[in-house]
Amino acid sequence: MKPRDDDNEAAVLRAHLHDILARKQLSALFQPIVHMPTGEIIAYEGLIRGPSDSPLHSPINLFQAARANGLTVQVEHLCRKVVLERFAELQLPGKLFLNVSPECLLQRDARHGETLEVIHQIGINPERVIIELTENQPTYDYDLMREAVLHYRTMGFQIAIDDLGEGFSSLRLWSELRPEYVKIDMHFIQGINHDPVKLQFVRSIQEIAEKSNTRVIAEGIETQAELLVLRDVGVACGQGYHLGRPHPVPARAAPAEVVKALSRNGVAVYPQRRQDQHNASIHKLLQAVPAVPSSMNNNDVYEIFQQNPKLMIIPVVDDGQPQGLINRFDMIEHFARPYERELYGKKSCRQFMDRKPLIADRNTSLQELSRRMAEADAHHLFNGFMITEHGRYLGMGTGHDLMREITQMQIHAARYANPLTQLPGNVPITEHIDRLLESGTRFWVCYFDLDHFKPFNDVYGYRRGDDVIQLTGNILTAYCDPDRDFVGHIGGDDFMVLFQSEDWERRCQAVLDEFAHHVLNFYSNEDRERGGYISEDRQGKKVFYSLMSLSIGAIRVEPRQYYTHHQIATAAADSKKQAKKIHGNSLFLDRRAPAAAAASAPAAG
Template identity: 75%
Template sequence: MLLSRLNEILSQRQLTALFQPIIHMQKGEIVGYEGLIRGPSDSPLHSPLNLFKVARANNLGVAVEHMCRRVVLERFAELNLPGKLFLNVSPEMLLQPHARRGETLGYIDEVGINPERVIIELTENQPTYDYDLLREAVMHYRGMGFQIAIDDLGEGFSSLRLWSELRPEYVKIDMHFVQGINHDPVKLQFVRSIQEIAEESGTVVIAEGIETQAELLLIRDLRIAHGQGYHIARPQQTPGTDLPMDVAKSLNRNGVAVYPQKSAFEHNIVTAMKLLRAVPAVAPGMTNNQVYEIFRAAPDLQIVPVVDNDVPLGLITRPDLIDRFARPYLRELYGKKPCTTFMDAKPLITDKNTSLQELSQIIVEADRHHLSNGFIITDGGRYLGMGTGQDLMRELTQMQINAARYANPLTLLPGNVPINEHIDRLLQSGARFAACYADLNHFKPFNDVYGYRKGDDVIQMTGMILGAHCDPNRDFIGHIGGDDFIVLFQSEDWEQRCEAILESFAAAVPEHYCSMDRERGGYISEDRRGRKVFHPLTSLALGVVRVDPGQYLSHHQIATAASDAKRQAKKIPGNSLFIERRQGVSSSQWPYPG
């Protein structure tokens, strides 16, 4: 049934090309389109996933892919779309022994597209092992004028190795790492790391799957070159050639995205032991045929260590062994020989107590294949197991996030380091913002009378009130320490938000006092000389500095100005707001009833 439907689709060319724009994140311009394909809308083969699944199951993958390629190229030329065309091609397609490599160029000649406008986008559907052959195929396409892109970086079976082996002009970050990046510091660090590698290797990064304005602005702030996703534009048969007005307005708006913060700070020293994976080893006397059968029985197994009496001797990698056995007569010649024949006799070996920082430095200085092959972990020279480069990268990413955030353990809000980083980003962007310093009045005697646990409750309440009246995508809240906070407003209605903060605080703080103190509007404590002193209920003082482009040069100057404004606010009785406008502009102040 499905096979006959597929044959009908091929014979009648019942495929439709769709195009999704790819934009320049800094310039706000469309730079090209990804060509996508759909089957008939009334067919179970409408989805490209189903279409290619049925095609491969019936040995029609090559025919379907060539037809898709032709349909996309013809439609792209017919629409006369600007920029580049990202044309999806599977690696296994390039590796077909009788692949018609000249056919794509022939299609392009027919429709009149310059090959330099076409990007071959490699989309990985299954593991790729013959990297030498794939590299040769890619060189062939480059020789015809095409550029290369790798799709779904971070999602596929071996995308990091593909990047290393093929050195593509473009890499597309898988949408998993883009969607929700404004809430996930691990995703943020992953994308930031990919961008750093791309800058070193001369590769252009494209972020896929951008679905919200917050994701769009954060990707822009990370200096990712290009973006793509539903928030920008959905795939269409006849796509627009101009950026949607709301997207262009967002990209052109001054300001910075608020980076997600780690909720707690850890000082743990992490060692290689945390990366340990139990991988069964083989003896040096085992034959290559026996090792091959081990790989065949365990499709996910990539590395087999060779160990003699608990002493590691080397590694055998799946790609290397399979590649050798694929060559004529090699299996017959070497199948019964010891597995040490094809073993990497110089693996990277590290002790379980090696810190991850030391281990990463060792890998950086070693040959690059150790990152993909992994490393042997030992205990006093005795084999324990294996560690992978992927696990090392993930753990290092987590450690970097922890070390960079210095989150306050009481409120879980960012501390001084991320506060200063965010101020510097605001200053560098030329954005207008308001720095609001928040401090509690009469808090120390409250702590003395009611105890530190009650004091912690008030500090946590203050942090929650600040958060409730801020836009999480535009306004940054930091906990300087003790009862001091700072809010960096990019919201235009920051004054109204400050007023709402003071009103909410005035309504909430009495609940932290006993009924007698609430009724008399304060509490009594003893000073150092033992004298009774009356203190009014704790109130909140907000000192605000409005910052215009070029007015301040560093977070140190902002901190000083905001502190001065806070001191002025504390001179006003009760819950108070003091706004200081530099460059000779008058200031405003008013108390709020508490």
């Protein structure tokens, strides 16, 4: 019964399709494409819809039915004719992006020049039309594609590739056809302000585009935050619901809020990549250490140690399978005992072997092995670990190398993201300041520092101190605009916020109020009631310390007032020192900053 239902449905769709072709029942919609630097609409993409009361109203259903019935070329020709005629009728400004599948582009029939013929009939200059290649199936005949594209370019058309990053072979098409435009698939655009991987993808595409004289169009922009990140990356054009939805009679100008946002100075806050330390594997620690079989006797193993004074560990391996490790000092200690060599010298080296060594596959992360080593007996740190591949011995790694690598990773990671708060560290802070300076916008730098934090740590412990630092980071994040204000953690109890929000002062006051309220929870009832606690200073004297407070040193940065992030860091630190002279929670704005900055500016000439 089921096959007959499917046949009936296919017959109905075929009838609808023939009716649409016979009566030309397609309508055109146009979605604007906005030029990022100016906010102007420079082009429209022509889209198609079937009859509203038809199952083929959706373009997906329409073209599926066309392919199923061998009518793809006829349907595409009608689509292009309808879009071109309506574009001319509306007298829309700018260029028209006209969707063409590679399948139809490669047709070698008498209708090959039909698009040009329609254009001439309705009076549109071919230079205003961009052939947008929409890929629904793989393209393999690249020689034929280049020939077809050359044919269209000779007629005056330009070429665009749609959905870069989504199609079967879009990157290869880009390389082969060298289009004037590439459109990045909306998957990489939506949420780009929260996703550092998407940001890196788009930045890489933009870099390639700049070197190949191609203009990038970002598709699927749905928020202002996405728009501003893309603008800052240097993407030339944008398309999406935030800029304008497809419409039978589209707007001739972008929405006012879009134009205002694009014209506004300032920079978007880029999403920060969390340092994924689990990607680095122990393979980088691999050392080739020759193994011995378990059949070798202890005398022979001892002789190997004697001939190689720097050799500390000998792995024992049978047929590629790790068996254990022999420690140089263990063996020497055994042989130094009376009669041990006589008793065991000719016996298997298994006698003095550590039968439960640390063994890890080459793809094990440094973090995972470090955890295992910390949980294992102490002697493993000296003995090291055996590295395998699919269970077979490859070589050795030392505990010293593992600890050194972990330490370096932590130092590197802390420069990019503080391990306690996960807020951006010194490197991203510096990069964001440089972007702000380059943009020529006004912004405010606020240096946050906890007062009496060290004695609090001494009295209440480092764990409680860490909780206070995390509280501070959370409060700062909560009261800043994530799309305009950059929150960074310099280290310890020092934070920096780079404000573009004009109401920065109100936000800072809210941070102070929130901190003053919540920090009380970290003290005992007795210390809260008397407003402080007794602790020893650095000279060992008993001193009364007030409850922790938050000091904010702020500077305002005007365009061309500062020239380097070093100048800004110095000025902000000076302002923080002034804030800390004020008792309790305080905000100090350094109003002398313009003169100081001018004095330190590079000499002209």
